[in-house]
Amino acid sequence: MSPETLRDAPDAELAAMLDAYLSALQAGRQPDRKPLLQKHPELAATLDCLEALERLAPAGEVGEATSASEANTLPFREASQGSDAAAAAAPAVWFGHFELLAELGRGGMGVVYKARQRDLDRVVALKMILGNQFASEDQVRRFQVEAQAVARLSHPHIVHIYETGEVHGQQYFAMQYVEGSSLAERLKRGPLPVEETARCLIRVAHAVAYLHTRGVVHRDLKPANILLDAEGYPYVTDFGLVKLLEADSHVTRSGVIIGTPSYMAPEQAAGHHAVVGPRSDIYSLGAILYEMLTGQPPFREETPLDTLVQVLEGEPASPRQLNQKVPHELELVCLKCLAKDANERYATAAELAEDLDRFTRGEAIRARPHTFAQRLARWLRQEPALASHLVVIALCAVISQLSYHLFHPATAATHAKVMANLGTWAILSVACQWLLRRERHVDLVRLIWLTVDAILITAELWLVEAVYSPLLIIYALFIVASGLWFRTWLVWCTTALAVAGYTFLLADAASRGALGQSPHYHVIVYVGLLVLGFMVAYQVQRVRVLSRYYERRPLP
Structure with a gap:
């Protein structure tokens, strides 16, 4: 299988598996090929070839990389994973005129x-494409940008950035090395003062x-991409997702979601890249500020x-x-950055810096x-489930009051109930x-809430004897609303509760001798509820499958 074939393969996981296989070979280990061949049996001859080439290569030779294979996936002295003596005794590994000392990270x-860097005798951060010769054209283009x-x-x-170049077809660039840690590492110890x-x-x-001002939008600002030196001074890094404002770049296709979910602006999360601009970075700065103040990002759910x-x-x-302990003024600055409407955020990052300086x-x-109005809109977005419940309950109360006082369809006692x-x-x-809001046993609380809804909806329909009323549509709305929690089993539980509620209404009507409609009517209602439940559950399951797929594949 040629690199070109791999580059066009739809599953980028294959390239990662091959890269890991090569890394193990060049580190002197014999990797287990069974998992790879179980998924891709056509690679047997390719693996045989790679192993034969590795046996021919001089093991642990000190000096510059002498072949494209060596340049593609390079071992290095893992000083951080062993003793200092072992690290010093390990052979040096060279990539052009750079001696690789340790892996700092990968994305x-x-x-x-x-x-x-040998010629200038300085320590640098050397970045190259993950997957090496198996990288897609899109990855190469992003790296170049x-x-x-x-x-x-x-x-x-x-x-x-000190230098860009290419060694045996492997593109790289050397950057300033910041001795210290990332802001993300610092935040693991809790909020900052x-x-x-x-x-x-x-x-x-x-x-x-x-x-x-230089026409660059970062698009992936987050604590992990802010390095802190020994004195705590920050450095912005990792420009792998930058957008050049003056260029009509086609690196990012419309509708593709790129970035880190917890820190990306709403317009970026929606895949609207045409409107992603400086204010999107301001949102990300607000998310970083939020985490620095509270110890957690604004949003971090179970799945992306x-x-x-x-x-x-x-x-x-x-x-x-x-x-x-967060001052009210700093909270206002943070929330202004996090506004859903980009026009409500700071117009520029300089304005944000000025407001922080004033503070x-x-x-x-x-x-x-x-x-x-803004507080009301914020509350509606913050607690949509409660807001929708209260709106529905208020509408039911208004309709009930109007019906009772204008048409007197029920007794005062029934109306009171x-x-x-x-x-x-x-x-x-x-x-x-x-x-x-306490975030404990969340799914159990959701199930309890749905059960409470089903019981009280059924009680309401029972009180007004609505077994043949258009009000039965509330069961359908109940099933559809349960899908908003993106849990298939909750949709099925809701469907079962709706069917059980309607069954109770039928049984009550039968006990009163009030079943006046054809049996086909009730069959249609049952089938309608079950089909609707299946459709909602199927759509939720599709979304969940896609979500799990992208959990295993990092966003572009």
Whole structure:
């Protein structure tokens, strides 16, 4: 199988598996080929060839890489994984005029090594494409765009690029090596002090503002892409997803979601790349600020899909709800950055830096508290389940009051029971939302809430004797709404509850001798509920399968 064939293969997992296989061979290990051949038996001859070539290669020779094979997947001295003595005794591994010292990290597209540049005797961060000769044309193009973007930047808080080049067809670029750790590593110990947070983000915001003046949108700002040196000064890095504003670039196809879900702006999460711009980076800065203040990103759900849904539709808890030490002014700055509407965010990263600077000097900031309409819209997005319940309950109460006072279809006692049932439904909905907010046994609470809904909906229909009423459509709406939680089993449970509720209504009507319609009517209702449940569950399952697939494949 040729590299060209692999490059066109739809499953990028194959390239990663082959890269891991080659890495094991060149590290002196004999990898188990069975898992690879079980999925791709046609690779048997290719693996035989690779093993034969590896046996012919001089083992552990010190010197420059002498073949394309060696350049493609390079072993290195794993100093961080063994003793200092063992690391010193290990043979040096060269990539051109760079001695590879250790792997610093890898992402969906690239791998970064700590290396020593021999001619200038300096330590650098050396980045090359992950998958090497098996990389797709899209990955190569992204890598080239990243190198071009970083090469023309010069800012004290952006990593500098020293050199770009190619060794045996393997493209690379050497960058400034920052001795320290990432902001993500620092945040594992908890939120940063308020003053330190503001000072750090001011520097990052200035760096991002500089990017924007140079026509570059980062699109993947997150704590892992901000390096901190020994003195705590931040450096923006990893420009693998940059967008060049002046170029009509086709690197990113419309509708493709790129970035890190917890930190991407809503327009980016929706795949609307034509409108992704500087204000999208400002949203990401707000997400970083949120995590620096609270210790967690605005949205981090069980799966990338759930996180993306929250980014698009939800509202994060206010920072002060999670950390009471957060000043009100800094909370306003953070929430302004996180506005769903890009026009409500800061117009530029420089404006954000200026507002943070005003905060550190004790001056009034420009970010203003939300208006009542904005607070209402924020609450509706923050708690959509409770909001929708209360709206439905309020509509039912209004309709019931109008019907009772205008047409007197029921006795006063029955009307009182209907209103009491609606009041109970509202109270229990608020209680269920409170339990959901505690984030304990979330799926169990959802099931309890759906069960409460089914019981009280059925009780409401029973009180008004609606076994033949158009009000039965509420069961269908009940099933559809359950799909918004993206759990197939919850959809089926809801369908079963709706069927059980309708069965109870039929049994009650039969006991009163009120079954006046043809049996076909009831069969149609049952079939309709079951078919609707199947359709919703099927669509949810499709989305879940796609979500699991992309959990194993990093976003572009």
